[in-house]
Amino acid sequence: NTQDEIQQLSPKGITFNDVGGLEDVKKQVRRKIINPFQNKRALFSRFKRKAGGGVLMYGPPGCGKTMLARALASECNAQFVNVNAADILDQFVGNAEKRIKQLFEDARNNRPVVLFFDEVEALAQKRQFESSAKVNTTVSALLTEMDGFQEDNEGVLFLGATNVPWSLDSAFRRPGRFDRTIFVPPPDRVARKFILARLLQDRPVEKGLDTKPIIENSSGFSGADLSALVDTAIDIAIEESSSSEDLRPLSNEHFKEAFYEVKSTVGEWLGQAR
Numbered sequence: 363n364t365q366d367e368i369q370q371l372s373p374k375g376i377t378f379n380d381v382g383g384l385e386d387v388k389k390q391v392r393r394k395i396i397n398p399f400q401n402k403r404a405l406f407s408r409f410k411r412k413a414g415g416g417v418l419m420y421g422p423p424g425c426g427k428t429m430l431a432r433a434l435a436s437e438c439n440a441q442f443v444n445v446n447a448a449d450i451l452d453q454f455v456g457n458a459e460k461r462i463k464q465l466f467e468d469a470r471n472n473r474p475v476v477l478f479f480d481e482v483e484a485l486a487q488k489r490q491f492e493s494s495a496k497v498n499t500t501v502s503a504l505l506t507e508m509d510g511f512q513e514d515n516e517g518v519l520f521l522g523a524t525n526v527p528w529s530l531d532s533a534f535r536r537p538g539r540f541d542r543t544i545f546v547p548p549p550d551r552v553a554r555k556f557i558l559a560r561l562l563q564d565r566p567v568e569k570g571l572d573t574k575p576i577i578e579n580s581s582g583f584s585g586a587d588l589s590a591l592v593d594t595a596i597d598i599a600i601e602e603s604s605s606s607e608d609l610r611p612l613s614n615e616h617f618k619e620a621f622y623e624v625k626s627t628v629g630e631w632l633g634q635a636r
């Protein structure tokens with residue numbers, strides 16, 4: 363029941379300050395979404411500019427799209443609904459249609475609300491000549507609800523995230539739908555420094571640990587890759603430790619070893635995107 367989901371998933375206090383780097387993305391999101399949604403709502407209504415519609419975030423996996431969506435909802439004091447494509451898709455033609463309708467109805471009753479479609483391509487896939495009836499009805503139901511002809515979608519924001527923007531049906535790019543597109547890049551050096559500092563927080567770290575080489579060597583790593591790197595370094599430290607009283611704190615040596623095991627997943631994505 364989406365109503366329950368809305369209650370459970372209301373923002374838990376993750377904000378833009380928790381998101382490392384991505385300054386340009388944050389700036390765009392502030393201008394395109396937060397201002398119309400919250401701070402300047404009155405101005406927008408004076409200019410008869412509607413606050414709503416959708417934004418598509420795309421980029422390599424693990425670079426903070428989900429995190430940004432959550433932060434955005436709390437910055438806007440909006441409810442956050444994480445729409446899981448698997449819960450909507452159904453083997454029976456017509457069921458997905460009903461669920462999409464229900465989802466939007468619940469959302470309109472809970473505005474302001476951010477509807478976050480992770481891996482949106484699953485629901486918004488390109489319709490092709492040989493597409494099944496199921497794909498076609500799901501896509502048209504979603505398009506219809508986003509347009510909100512019968513019911514106004516003011517105060518309902520759609521955020522889509524995808525690693526494969528080219529597989530979305532182009533109808534989703536029209537005004538009022540996902541009409542704005544934002545690229546969420548892998549973290550730069552400053553962002554990696556921030557993410558690494560958070561990952562190491564409250565963990566036993568050797569006094570002399572130098573994070574510079576870790577930051578340099580992780581160029582091209584996503585946030586999720588960095589997290590995997592730290593986990594691996596920790597596993598190695600645990601292996602070397604005999605007990606929690608006599609532990610080996612994380613050291614550069616542990617990271618050096620971890621780099622042999624953990625590689626960037628972003629390069630793979632770039633190859634696919636070319």
Ligand code: ATP
Nearest residue numbers: 380381382422423424425426427428429557585586
């Ligand atoms: P996917 O495409 O796989 O769904 P995503 O782009 O939505 O990935 P997230 O789930 O937001 O990525 O990020 C994965 C994890 O990496 C987060 O839980 C977070 O800990 C970390 N992370 C990624 N990018 C950042 C960032 N810019 N600042 C802080 N943490 C980050």
